[in-house]
Amino acid sequence: MKANQLRINDFLQKPDVQFVIPVYQRNYDWTTAQCRQLLNDIIAVERDNRESHFIGSIVYIHDGIFTASEVSELLIIDGQQRLTTLSILNVALYHFAKENNNEQQVGRLYNKFIINQYVEDESNKLKLKQTDRNSIAYKAILSGRLEDITEYSNVIENYNYFRDIINESNFKTIIDGLKRIIFVEVSLERGKDDPQRIFESLNSTGLDLTQSDLIRNYILMDLPAKRQEQVFKNIWSPIEDNARDSVKGTSLVSEFIRDYLTMRNKRIPRKNNVYLEFRELFDNKDDESFNQELEQIKSLSYHYKKFINPVTVKDQIVRKELDYINRLEINVVYPFLLQVFEDEDNGLLSKDELVAILQLIQSYTWRRFIVGLPTNALNKIFMTLYSEVDTENYYESIAVALLKKKGSGRFPTDDDLKFALKEKDLYNVQPKNKYYMFEKLENYNNKEFVDTNNELITIEHIFPQNPDSNWSSELPEEEYLLFKEKYLNTIGNLTLSGNNGALGNRSFIAKKMMDFNNNEQGYIYSRLWLNKYLSSIDKWDVANYKKRTELLTDRFFDVWKYPAVVLDETEEFDEVNIFDADIPTGKKLEFFIFEDQKVEENTISQMYLYVIRALHEKNSQLLLNKQDILKITRDSNNFRSPQEVLNGWFIEANVDSNSKFIILKKLLRLFELDDELYIKYSSENNHNPVPNRYKIRRKYWQQLLPLIRDYTDIFSYLNPSNDNWLNAGAGVTGISYTLNVTKNNAKIELTISTSNKELNKRYFKKLLKYKDLIEDSFGKQLQWKELPEYKVSKVRFEMTELNVFDESQWGEINEFFFKYFPLFENAFKHYVSSLR
Secondary structure (H helix, E strand, O other), X not given: OEEEEEEHHHHHOOOOEEEEOOOOOOOOOOOHHHHHHHHHHHHHHHHOOOOOEEEEEEEEEEOOOOOOOOOEEEEEEEOHHHHHHHHHHHHHHHHHHHHOOOHHHHHHHHHHHHEOOOOOOHHHOEOEEOOHHHHHHXXXXXXXXXXXXXXXXXXXXXXXXXXXXXXXXXXXXXXXXXXXXXEEEEEEEEOOEOHHHHHHHHHHOOOOOOHHHHHHHHHHXXXXXXXXXXXXXXXXXXXXXXXXXOOOOEEOHHHHHHHHHHHXXXXXXXXXXXXXXXXXXXXXXXXXXXXXHHHHHXXXXXXXXXXXXXXXXXOHHHHHHHHHHHHOOXXXXXXXXXXXXXXXXXXXOOHHHHHHHHHHHHHHHHHHHHHOOOOOXXXXXXXXXXXXXXXXXXXXXHHHHHHOOOHHHOXXXXXXXXXXXXXXXXXXXXXXXXXHHHHHHXXXXXXXXOOOOOOOOEEEEOOOOXXXXXXXXXXXXXXXXXXXXXXXXXXXXXXXXXXXXXXXOOOHHHHHHOOHHHOOOOHHHOOOHHHOOHHHOXXXXXHHHHHHHHHHHHHHHHHOOOOOOOOOXXXXXXXXXXXXXXXXXXXXXXXXXXXXXXXXXXXXHHHHHHHHHHHHHHOHHHHHOOOOOOOOEOOHHHOOOEEEOOOOOEEEOOOOHHHHHHHHHHHHHHOOOOOOEEEEEOHHHOOOOOOOHHHHHHHHHHHHHHHHOOOOOOOOOOOOOOOOEEEEEOOOOOEEEEEEEOOOEEEXXXXXXXXXXXXXXXXXXXXXXXXXXXXXXXXXXXXXXXXXOOOOEEEEEEEEOOOOOOHHHHHHHXXXXXXXXXXXXXXXXXXXXXXX
């Protein structure tokens, strides 16, 4: 690595050099604010007659992966924003000089700073070589054909800014100021310097790189040029397009990758650790599984696009439900929905089930909002919810999992909702929540949709916020005060109106009958369901208020339904906040979740130590200053059973479980982490456990796996599963053999499920050509299921009337697998291998 201080003009006018912005670099995103500052600095250094002005560093790799016979290509890995902006400025100066017949500056700017004058190959002619979008815009400003660019471009915006600023009085000042600009040139040599590490260290010094910038760089930097462009075009560019908020025009790639990692690891990365967790997960980029995972990430990004841009969803019903979730900003559900939508894409659930799940999520989160449960509990709940999915009973398994939640994670009942609606202030809430509620209430079972976001429709108080004198004379004093102090902002006293300004503070009967200038403003003329009851009564008193509240509450129950599923007595309750948990005496854990990280641990003592260590790392001084909660010293002799926490600090290990819970609760309150520790007790704590469907399936696989190894070795490395299937790779990425058991049948399948739907269908059609040969080898006819509407394709052989939940039939199911799977595998082996 070499570093030199250099004048920017000397760098930019190097002959036969091309500055290459590689595809893994972030987009050019400087705005006019940064351009204004740079231009002001350039003008000021000349006007103040200062020797120089420093603008930072430009880091590049020489003799890099881009090679050309005529030019020396410098691969820019840091400083592209400044370098691109200076190039745009030079183009603006060039066009100004051209329009003002300054031939000397036209030739100087064009031939020294914009093009390589004597290079013949047109692809090497420009000094600045950019990624596709910026390249097109840059060529447009150079040619003067700005009208060719229809989409927004920072290149175009900043060029227009410079053109507006440059004039006769400052042109020479800018030209001369550029001669005084200096920077640090950092030159890296490929093979000797590590550009990835240098790129990371530059980011750690505070340069504004996003997590997605770092991930893109990590994926693409070390690839050969051709492969780099392929991966950028076919994988990364679609991810960036999909993970973009089309309304705000902002990139959400970092957020998408964070949700993907949450989905994959069942752990929520901190926002500034997304890149590090991604790199740790995929530290071997040469592995074929890494390429497959990139394809999977791209595939998932198409689902993410639906979440953040519901308008792109073709199905009207799904689009509407996603729009509600998007408007309510229930982003914590995205990691869970990524898997659900992927399953729907693979045919594991129907569209109707998908819609029901989206409505269930709304019911769960909206009921929690109404009763005032904390939203931060939702992170942990949706992080692990997919592990409860049973693909045989997709919707029901999710509903059961949510109903099993206790404490701060619970699913509020109808009684909870009824009680809360009597007193909940639903007027002074965020507008998005308010209008969501009224839109859903008004449009339930309505054939004509009412857009409550219409600016003509507003939320009105029936008993006004500032009632006129008629109200005090029409109502008994006690009822008047109840409305004014208790009922004013509750659901029973709120409605929608297209005439809010006209109705104002008038008496109820005036509001009901109002027909000023024949405009039919009153409730009696309203076509809204919310005003139907109001049109039928002649006064607004407490009795009618309570009646309307009951009507709205019943509609609440219809709109945001409580799941109509029954909890089996064998169902175990899910994780709970430690403050809501039963006493731990004599119990074991299945796992615990602390600060969004799930830890598989079965002893209370290990959880106790884990949390204390984490708190010590978070704020050791706070922990050590609270000796009245937890005695912690460096002298191990102070304890009967000393246990080291960290760095020579000890605590007493010989403490009963109940005392450990008491200490942890006090410490969590001290650190303001009351809602950050969730625990799941093990089913071993139940003295009379009754197996549920998950345990029965696991037990079945446990007995099958050792036995089937005598017939095939393809399942040798698998562990028992709670699911109703076992998958084993067939030797080609994305193709697997599947054993499947349900309450109705047993199946053997070849599953084709790469992340690319078109590739799956090609694989299927290739195998289908050999259908007769494959079936002759197997000895039976098979079910060939291309499933054109889904991503996945399958070939299946099944036996019906076999029930895995009847243990007396396990022997028959085993015999089915022992007899037919070896034949199935042998029939497909050659043809699957030919797909490589």
